[in-house]
Amino acid sequence: MSARQMKLGLFLWATGHHIAAWRHPDAHVRAGIDIDHYIKLAQTAEAAKFDMVFCEDAAGLREANINIASQTSRSIGFEPISLLSALAAQTERIGLVSTASTSYNEPYGLARTFASLDNLSGGRAGWNLVTSASPIEAANFGATGLRPHADRYARAREFATVITGLWNRRVPGHDGESFSVRDPLDIPPSPQGAPVMVQAGASDDGKDLAARTADVVFSAAQTFEEAKAFYDDLKGRLAAYGRQPDDVKIMPGVAPVVAATKAEAQAKYDALQELIPDDVGVALLSSYLSISDLGRYPIDGPLPELPEGEGMKSRQALVIEQARRDGLSIRQLARYFAGARGHWRIVGTAEQIADELQARFEGGAADGFNVMPSWFPGELDAFATLVVPELQRRGLFRKDYEGRTLREHLGLKRPI
């Protein structure tokens, strides 16, 4: 391989990334209790030569209002490490990346678990480091209140130091602010040396931590300019930690809706949008904005002025920016974000989608993409059979795996 090629991740999410995906006539509504569904998705992605499948995670319900929660499919699903361990036995090449929170785990336990997944899969595991921002999750761990953003990141930095030390056979004898660990890790290294480190936080704290420790960064950006600014910012931070620009792969999320014609793709998307109940859309928007009472404002009026929250700061800013830029009402904004959760959406033909991905990839705004099908399995099948071959024809994506491990797929160095 000579020319630079893009990396592709498949972001798994039960029935699909669209909030109303489960109501789509062909969506697999029992996804959250059907392991065979996930095995098929992972095998489809592997046949299409994706670098990895990726699972997000939350240790609690995603919505406190039970009437709202019961109108979504998001209150039940698989715990991702057990899910990916099962997928490890049913796939051969594709990377297996799971989110796990630094807020509610201990580094020694998580190091063992991911090292084990890495061994089970022959070197295909990755860990997506997150700090938890949800008060619903916090309550399940005895916390009386959510910790401030800065404290969560201090704990996350220490967590990352300890876990990479364990994986890279350093430490032991750590005795810090949040954690103490006496022994070296009792699981031997996998063929890729250590699991791949992934991060997604886009706040200043998040970007600094990613620059210091991440191999892969997932991001959210609507426009080329936003994506480019994030890309340049993060790559620019690497030198301070003695790292090269190529040491970190930046993969923005993208929610494609693909069909044979643009009109057909738009019709598919519009039909899904019609399935969103208003109260569900507004509740989802409220959670992105870290406020609880958006429902009391007129739904066809503008977004009110909002205080800065302790939740997901970067997502909040993204939503507000979108509302102001396009003059959207609460209802319009709610529907807009319910579709792809703040990620970039492209509705069109395979050629149009490939054009857009190519522009961001070649324009220096992405090293690849984390693909978020709006519903499963149909939109994954459409992407794999229509868009991937188009990217391959253009020489932008591999036709076969060149290596065995996730680090090899991503062109990452082995850790020391």
Next chain:
Amino acid sequence: MHLAISLNIAAADGQDVLDFGQITALVRNAEAAGVDMVIISDSADKPSSSPFEATTLLAALATVTDKIGLVASASKLAHQPYNLARRFASLDIISHGRVGWNATTAQNPREAANFSRPEGFSDDDFRRRAWEFINIVRLLWIGWEHDALLFDKASGRFHDPDKMHPANFTGEFFSVPGPLNVARSPQDVPVLVMSGLAGTELDFASRRADVVLLDKLEPSGARATRDEIKRRAHEAGRDPVAIKVLAVADGGPEHDGRSLEDLCLSSGCDGIVLTVQPRAAAVEAFVERLLPELKRHGFAKAQGKTLRDRLGLSEDSKP
């Protein structure tokens, strides 16, 4: 008579460590021989060379087997109760209702020092914390009624809000409102296995456990413990048949099918659990010599789709 095999993957001493393929072969052989469950233990007092952690290994094994019960040890120090309840609830769905949690009550001296508890726990604190932990996990496992999920695309109602029950637990060590974000277990609740019991722990196990594993005991000692557990279970209002007590024995060359049958009968236990060393030669000897004999001696004849069905536990599993 029930038959379980226990594989302590973490006990490996550096020689001849089993890989996933070898472990899969062992478990499939056990499945073909009618073994009720394989128990993946995962604790070592000194650093082991096992390449796996028990719950991840179990998830992978769940996809390459279809009858045998799969039980994993998971430590109450390495996990928070919410996380552990989720892990096992997921494993149970992945395995179509074949999973159990082996909640060992013994403290592993290495663990506290690696899990940010350098001061450790007193035995009494550890025990009270363990009971609280197990009660929370159970409350989380029964938080969704069996028919809570509606999947009703037309009306837009995914689940019935009245059939979801938060745990709302507040105790001395933990507070967990729940509910769990994993659906109800295909076998009602994953099987709760307890081992390493002593003294007052027997009382707790008698009230909560589905399966109790006895430490290596002479038949008379095993019988006394078995009688005590069944008596306390009865006092706690349970059918004593609904708690299975398995005597322990080593799966090494000192045993044959007849001696194990004798052990099981003289101890009055519901079956035996055989410890198999995690070395290729030990596994080969076990599979080729002992496993074929056991069926002839009355072991491993149970049928059933879920682990509860195989163990005859389905009738006593209601909350």
